Amino acid sequence: MKINDVILQAITKIVVFIILTLAVYLFFSGHHTPGGGFVGGLVLASAFVLLCLAYDVETVQKGIPFDFKYVAALGALIMLIVGLGSIVFDVPFLSQSFTSMESSLFGKIEISTVTLFEAGVALSVVGVVVTIILSISKDV
Amino acid sequence: METLIIILAGILVMVATYLILSKGLIRIVLGAAILTHAIHLLLMTMGGLKKGDVPLLGENAASYTDALPQALILTSIVINFAVTAFFLVLAYRTYQELKTDNLNAMRGFKDE
Amino acid sequence: MSTVNMAIFIPFIAAMLIPLVYKKLPRLHIGWIVLVIPTFLFIRLACYIPTIARGETYLYTAQWIPSFDIYFSTYLDGLSMIFGLLITGVGALVILYSIYYLSTKESLQHFYIYLMLFMGAMLGVVFSDNIMVLYVFWELTSISSFLLIAFWYHRKGSRYGARKSLLITVGGGFAMLVGFIMIYTMTGTFHVREIIAVIGEHKESHLFLPAMLLLLFGAFTKSAQFPFHIWLPNAMEAPTPVSAYLHSATMVKAGIYLVARFTPVFGGEAVWFWLISGVGLFTLFWGSFCAIRQTDLKALLAYSTVSQLGMIMCLFGIGSASLHMDANIEAVLYTQATFAALFHLINHSTFKGALFMVVGIVDYRVGTRDIRKLGGLMAFMPISFTVAVIGSFSMAGLPPFNGFLSKEMFFTAVLHVRKLDIFAMDTFGILFPVIAWIASCFTFIYCMIIVWQTFFGPYRREKLERKSREASPGMLIAPVTLALFVVGIFFFPNVLGDYILKPAMASVFPSFQSDNYLRQPISPWHGFNTELMMTIGILIIGTLLYMSRRYWKGIYNLVPDSWTLDNLYNNTLTQMEAGSSFITSFYMTGYLRHYLLYMYVFFILAVGGVLVYTGAFDFHMANDAPINSYEWMIAGVVFTSAIAILFAKSRLTSIILNGVIGYAIAVFFVLFRAPDLALTQIVVETVTTALFLLCFYFLPPWRKENAEPRSKRVNLVISIAVGLVFILVALSVKSGKLFDTIAVYFENADELAGGNNIVNTILADFRAFDTMLEVIVLLIAGIGVFSLIRLKAGKGAEKIED
Incomplete structure (x- = not known):
């Protein structure tokens, strides 16, 4: 299905980057302000959806050539590994830990296994949503 | 406010139930989606409405609104999305294969 | 992690890796790699023998579900050591044997995965200290046994046998689970160690007896005790290595393990004594009686296993009597029964394993196991013949084989128990030696049938599928090894007694630990006592009966075929299937609407009914937050769009209206101080609407509901009622604060x-x-x-x- 919609495509090119930036911001700010893995992942996915609406699926797939099913599975795997990691340290499954460090450049930085966990969530969400959308639109 | 929201959720439940009981596939999918909205409103109300500030510790407020229902609803929203997507595809694939969306016509064979 | 924990996990890990290795090395018989695992585990466990023999035990606890008191704790003591050695040792021999028995054309990876699954589960059963964990492994052995029996699933008999064994053993497992829960309710712990320590205070509890009965139900089904023995003969449809391993050496002994493990808990009770020794004794008799009429060698061995398991069970029952007394000389007489039970447990695994393997060889080489067709194979298969003779004579209780020793000890025990003056034994005690002796006569007869019918008599080439010749050397290693054990244990029984049996006795009788009574030296010669006379009697009467068996075979036809337990099982199953399908088809109409109506009506009646019945309804608006005008507007939007969906004329309208509701609710989330929810809701709603629109082309058209007015009215009433119940319950919950x-x-x-x-x-x-x-x-x-x-x-x- 070829859509010839120049205005939408032109806007999409710019907007997608804004959405992506928003997604990354939401993802990283999640632990302290609204946001997090779910929203980040969903916003990221909606960027792909917009791309698919503005261009056709083949073009998008050419630009982003990975299989989103694997992305989803990778996300779940990351979560599992983070969870199992805590068993190695002899604490119950999925216990998170955090620490903060001072950096001259950025000030206080907090490092936490939650970020990894959330990354797994986000990857899974992106993978699943895009898989669903792509498989429906390929059926057209 | 709470009473209003509860009654509103109740009306959503009525609508959803009526839709789910109908024969058309799409109505059922929509009914399930609306039912989730009603449940979200209910959960939200159970934690108390506008009882404190946004549950962000950075705000340094005197009291925060109950965060637990919010966490539950957040989980529910995502699951609802997954279920709706699955229902939707199930509905349209069923329609494609069987050429009908009437549930009564979809009844399986007698001798199954 | 301790070695014991690893011993449980290694087989499971191996089961996971087998498919990978199988793909990588298609030319190699995968059994060779699998063989490494039980061999390694056997050696590793054997390293513990010296310390265990000194009376040490190993307890290792890892957290699993601590909030439910479920710990993955393993316990290695003398009793679990015996079973651990049997599982790994016989396992290694069986795998070695199976390499030659199963050709590479079979789906070997499945076979070995199931076998490893079983081995891990069985080790889990015997090493678990937590009874919930034990239960999990227990059921896992049932499942792996099911899979192995149904290995040749294209055969009807395999499927039948697999289902039968699963139904019976898992049914028993459920009963056992209930028993475990009762024990937990009484004692407040899932750990066998702690249960033994505190059970004395709970003997008067009304749960004590039910718990014991349910536990025994599980043990009897698993160990094929009468009347649950019917699954074992059908389980013989499994490949012979499986029969040798699961259905004679290990899995069927899990019930016996359970009885031994719980003897310190329940032992000394009259019910425990009577049930175990009575059921065991009758099973001993019935199994040997039924074995004689079998024409299939494996079925014959199955019944003989049933019978031998009954004997071990009976011995444990007699041994438990000693817990009724204090640790004195008299009590020690009865602990000897337990000693004999443990001894025979090992002996049975050796000679029965060897016999199964020989039968497998005969079947493999000749193509049949029917004794009416077999005969005269001695000349063709001299080594198999020798092993068969050793195995059968040991089973019959003849010297110089280990079966003789344990059989003599069995007679000693039943002769002693006659003199017992508790549990009303003075009246019924005489039955024990009599039934034991009769059953031993039958045992002798079927042992002779195995040897004579297969290896002597005329050789009938025309009835056999293939030309007979001796099996390959590799196939003979395992049965010959077992046969060597049969002979070796006869000559050096006390090595086994000191290092393996004595520590196990200490685990069955922890209260007697300080005394040295627990071990008696085993000796083959006691002089001309009653036991020896009994054996000689068996030899004479058994030979006479064997010779004349075609004259008395008529007694098997006295009971009509329709009266068998098998028939009862089949009929019950058919009836239950018919009954449940009748009930199910009564309400499972195939209409989704009906199912939903059941749920909704139940919801209205149950939830609404409780609300009315308890008078819990409570409503006030005192704590409500104030409502702003724009909040009224949003509520109005939601309300209007919800009602409008019902009257929508097209798909697009309804999808958009659904979206409107979603966004309005997102706005509510903003008002209710839930920024995360609002964000997520908006994005999800967007993506959902996009999804709906993507599928739009495929979706069925939005038709007007052309249902009958009556069902429409029913729907309307139901939905209003559901909504009302919802509102009433929600309002009551809001108004009454029950919890902080x-x-x-x-x-x-x-x-x-x-x-x-x-x-x-x-x-x-x-x-x-x-x-x-x-x-x-x-x-x-x-x-x-x-x-x-x-x-x-x-x-x-x-x-x-x-």
């Missing part, structure tokens, strides 16, 4: 989880497990959507339905 909020705990999120966003910390820290499972749900839905769309059934696929 627990959200205060989460307000420490910064210290506990290092985050300022409470909602996010709940999701990712406090309840991370939920979140993980939620993502899994999402993943499953994604895979579901993908496969629904991609994997369309081809034209040919419709035939699967038939």
